[in-house]
Amino acid sequence: MTTQQPPRLEMRRVVKTFGPVVALDSVDLVVARNEVHGLLGGNGAGKTTLMNVLYGLYRPNSGEVLLDGEPVTVGSPRDAIDAGVGMVHQTFLQVDNYTVTENIVLGTDVSGALRLDLDEARKRIRELSTRFGLSVDPDAVVEDLPVGVRQRVEILKALYRGARLLILDEPTTNLTPQEVDDLFGSMRAMVDDGMSVVLITHKIRETLGVCDRMTVMRDGRSVETIERSDTDADHLADVMVGGTTGPGELIDAAALGAVDAEEVEVTVSSVRDAVGVSVQGLVVNNDQGHELVPGFDLEIREGEIVGIAGVAGNGQVELAEALAGVRAVRAGSVEVGGRSMCGRPASAWLDHGVAYVPEDRHRDGILPTASITENLVLGSQRSPGVRRHGLLDWGAAKQRAVEAIEQFSIRANGPATPAGDLSGGNIQRVILARAFARRPRMLILHNPTRGLDLGSTRFVYDQVRVATDAGCAILLLSEDLDEVIAMSDRVIALFKGSRAGEWQKGTVDAYEVGRSMTGLGEARV
Amino acid sequence: MSETISPAPSAAPPDAEPSNRVVEALWLLVPYVVSVVLAFVVGGLIILALGQDPVAAFESVLTTSFNTRFGTVETLHKWVPILLCAYAFAIPLATGKFNIGSEGQLLVGATGGVALGILWSDLPMVILLPCVLVAGALAGALWAGIAAFLMVKFNVNEILSTVVLNFISFQVIDYVASQVWPDRGAGHPATTPVGDGALLPGIGDTPPFHSGVLLTLVLVVVIAVFMRRTATGFEMRAVGANLRAAQVHGIKTSRLAGAGLVVGGAVAGLAGSIEVAGVHGKMLEGMQSNFLILGIIVGLMARGSMLALPVVAFGIAVLEVGAGSMQRTAQVPVEMVLIIEALILLFLLLSDIVRTKLRGR
Numbered sequence A: 001m002t003t004q005q006p007p008r009l010e011m012r013r014v015v016k017t018f019g020p021v022v023a024l025d026s027v028d029l030v031v032a033r034n035e036v037h038g039l040l041g042g043n044g045a046g047k048t049t050l051m052n053v054l055y056g057l058y059r060p061n062s063g064e065v066l067l068d069g070e071p072v073t074v075g076s077p078r079d080a081i082d083a084g085v086g087m088v089h090q091t092f093l094q095v096d097n098y099t100v101t102e103n104i105v106l107g108t109d110v111s112g113a114l115r116l117d118l119d120e121a122r123k124r125i126r127e128l129s130t131r132f133g134l135s136v137d138p139d140a141v142v143e144d145l146p147v148g149v150r151q152r153v154e155i156l157k158a159l160y161r162g163a164r165l166l167i168l169d170e171p172t173t174n175l176t177p178q179e180v181d182d183l184f185g186s187m188r189a190m191v192d193d194g195m196s197v198v199l200i201t202h203k204i205r206e207t208l209g210v211c212d213r214m215t216v217m218r219d220g221r222s223v224e225t226i227e228r229s230d231t232d233a234d235h236l237a238d239v240m241v242g243g244t245t246g247p248g249e250l251i252d253a254a255a256l257g258a259v260d261a262e263e264v265e266v267t268v269s270s271v272r273d274a275v276g277v278s279v280q281g282l283v284v285n286n287d288q289g290h291e292l293v294p295g296f297d298l299e300i301r302e303g304e305i306v307g308i309a310g311v312a313g314n315g316q317v318e319l320a321e322a323l324a325g326v327r328a329v330r331a332g333s334v335e336v337g338g339r340s341m342c343g344r345p346a347s348a349w350l351d352h353g354v355a356y357v358p359e360d361r362h363r364d365g366i367l368p369t370a371s372i373t374e375n376l377v378l379g380s381q382r383s384p385g386v387r388r389h390g391l392l393d394w395g396a397a398k399q400r401a402v403e404a405i406e407q408f409s410i411r412a413n414g415p416a417t418p419a420g421d422l423s424g425g426n427i428q429r430v431i432l433a434r435a436f437a438r439r440p441r442m443l444i445l446h447n448p449t450r451g452l453d454l455g456s457t458r459f460v461y462d463q464v465r466v467a468t469d470a471g472c473a474i475l476l477l478s479e480d481l482d483e484v485i486a487m488s489d490r491v492i493a494l495f496k497g498s499r500a501g502e503w504q505k506g507t508v509d510a511y512e513v514g515r516s517m518t519g520l521g522e523a524r525v
Numbered sequence B: 001m002s003e004t005i006s007p008a009p010s011a012a013p014p015d016a017e018p019s020n021r022v023v024e025a026l027w028l029l030v031p032y033v034v035s036v037v038l039a040f041v042v043g044g045l046i047i048l049a050l051g052q053d054p055v056a057a058f059e060s061v062l063t064t065s066f067n068t069r070f071g072t073v074e075t076l077h078k079w080v081p082i083l084l085c086a087y088a089f090a091i092p093l094a095t096g097k098f099n100i101g102s103e104g105q106l107l108v109g110a111t112g113g114v115a116l117g118i119l120w121s122d123l124p125m126v127i128l129l130p131c132v133l134v135a136g137a138l139a140g141a142l143w144a145g146i147a148a149f150l151m152v153k154f155n156v157n158e159i160l161s162t163v164v165l166n167f168i169s170f171q172v173i174d175y176v177a178s179q180v181w182p183d184r185g186a187g188h189p190a191t192t193p194v195g196d197g198a199l200l201p202g203i204g205d206t207p208p209f210h211s212g213v214l215l216t217l218v219l220v221v222v223i224a225v226f227m228r229r230t231a232t233g234f235e236m237r238a239v240g241a242n243l244r245a246a247q248v249h250g251i252k253t254s255r256l257a258g259a260g261l262v263v264g265g266a267v268a269g270l271a272g273s274i275e276v277a278g279v280h281g282k283m284l285e286g287m288q289s290n291f292l293i294l295g296i297i298v299g300l301m302a303r304g305s306m307l308a309l310p311v312v313a314f315g316i317a318v319l320e321v322g323a324g325s326m327q328r329t330a331q332v333p334v335e336m337v338l339i340i341e342a343l344i345l346l347f348l349l350l351s352d353i354v355r356t357k358l359r360g361r
């Protein structure tokens, strides 16, 4: 860092409250020029809120913001953009049937008010995209693009508007490992070009891989700022995961990417002989009627964890939904605990003990305007446990919600808080609390720890172990290879909806799994 | 960075402190008060511009309901259909569906009620009156059921179908009042009166209010309990909050949305038979008054709270009853009151934006 020049961004004593909730309690943050600055911290620590303040989405109660030494007041995203701040959220605001260029130009002042001069724009987008290695086709229609490319569009949008400071809120959660590498390459190119980047992430690898410095937040405060050179994987893993003594903890550490998964010896297994789930010849279509799962066989024994490794979009969603009873199957049979389930309504699957933690938590997982209590009841509103004299017993439900908040450390202002007000990771905790509370016979976990901080990720793994000890059959679909390999008794690589390889615990070679996932491996069925 | 080891930061205490509760309640109430005051200010300015005296006008609008027993009874009698039509709008809205057909459902309900009241006019009250009321509710449910069926089976937009059904219902009552049981002497399309056993007994001395008011009070409690405490009510709210998530969690969403419409239609149909049995003693053209639009206004003002509905509906009933006397005493046209109601709603919706800005969300 150069000492004469003022830092790119300085936030001083920023306070932000939501009613009684203190989300930011006098936060300081300094981001230098030409640096990738990591913003770390537990779920609900205030990372997103701090960045939303910077981007003008929330108005702070007090505090100062300085950009390049100049005090600025940011009242709206418009002001933020004018001041050179760009932000990429986890959910993109894009017009689906517009082209990339149109989406990027949308909302900027295009000269020649009457006619859009898109040629000029297209040229600039091309230029930006080569300069920063963000390859996109400016004429592609956005709805046809995969998430990774749509994210690039979003970044280009910020660059096109002249951002000097780019904020990325958990940008890697939807990306393939290759896309993550590309993104990090682009971030490097940006800081080399004079920009600064703020990166929010929960992953050790990513933090170490790309950040120059990192600030850790806790309970709405910034607690410390660490130089990349003062820390390494062991150190970070140590502070993040704690001492790796017990076998369970070692597996956790592997799943978190802190140690190499293959080096962990098999020590814990609760697999029983009885078959928990049996799937035969499963054919499933996606919403557009394309056959994404062309015939899948699977057997999960009680207490067994079967991990499905795959690049997003290879039929995971369809497979998970079909096995959860949420999506109709074209052909095939599914037996859970010896009972044939196909053709039964979703409620019958739930009643039979099938619990599902969907990937898209906002769309499939919660009622945003309903309270935490109500969200925890969702799905079991007809079971005798939550009713008294035929009516829902909200008093008891609230009591259980209080316990779940305690047990799952959900950071919320009481059980009456609307689920939509929670931070991303805390929403996931509500969904997990609901699934585990059912004491399921079969549990389908789709990217269960995405967006969770390390503490809660470990807690989820503990809960998974409790469930398998009780005989629950678990299907773990995850794009996080470390997690799949470390947690599963058996790993199946999924490619185009079919099994592209299968490994027993202890024989897994991460490289081979990776090749199979991308269709390069030899099938070993 | 060691915070991540211990399972995350502590949650706030489960119950917010009382002072916070008061603050939250204020955030809810203040917009109503401000909106009403602003609406009256703007309305007053319009009355001034018309060259009339706003103070006199508002005095009669706001006091008629309370000054005379007649005004009070009139207000309660208006409150019933306004509130029931508001439920007819708000219950389907909880599942995300718009019932714009409460007037049609009310009229068809009235037809059902009046038919039994005339056909079985000799039956004693203990039998006939319940039959009339139930017939009204069933007829309304059936009428809304057409829209629900089209929506669930063929995905026909419920806004369109309920509106179209309103127009059909006008033809139905016209036919019934002028062909089936016409009262030729009425000088206005109307049926002959129902039997005495079909009339809701009055309560209190002259003028009495009809016992449908009590029935409505009971219904207020039943609906509140239904929405809040039954699994079906919860599922309806879940569907309204997030259709996809409700589906994923085993709720049969389209069937529920249809059920919401049918229940709404039943309530509006009941309003129709209560109007027959309590107010008119027969069915007549125009008895739907402006209850459709008032019901929608009330439903929107209550913003999804089943508990707020009766209170808001009462406020609107007061304004409606005051409108007539305002015209008599201050020469301000009755439509002024509708303008004020619309303004209240407008300011209330605006207040959401202001409130968001103020709280900086």
Ligand SMILES: Nc1ncnc2c1ncn2[C@@H]1O[C@H](COP(=O)(O)OP(=O)(O)OP(=O)(O)O)[C@@H](O)[C@H]1O
Binding pocket: A018, A021, A022, A023, A041, A042, A043, A044, A045, A046, A047, A048, A049, A050, A411, A412, A421, A422, A423, A424, A425, A426, A451, A453, B361
């Ligand atoms: N709109 C809102 N209304 C009420 N409370 C909110 C709102 N937005 C955030 N909060 C609260 O502020 C706190 C910080 O939330 P924030 O989203 O900034 O966390 P985060 O650090 O991004 O967490 P995560 O890693 O889970 O995304 C949380 O306790 C959250 O419940």
Ligand SMILES: [Mg+2]
Binding pocket: A047, A048, A049, A423, A424, A425
């Ligand atoms: Mg966040």
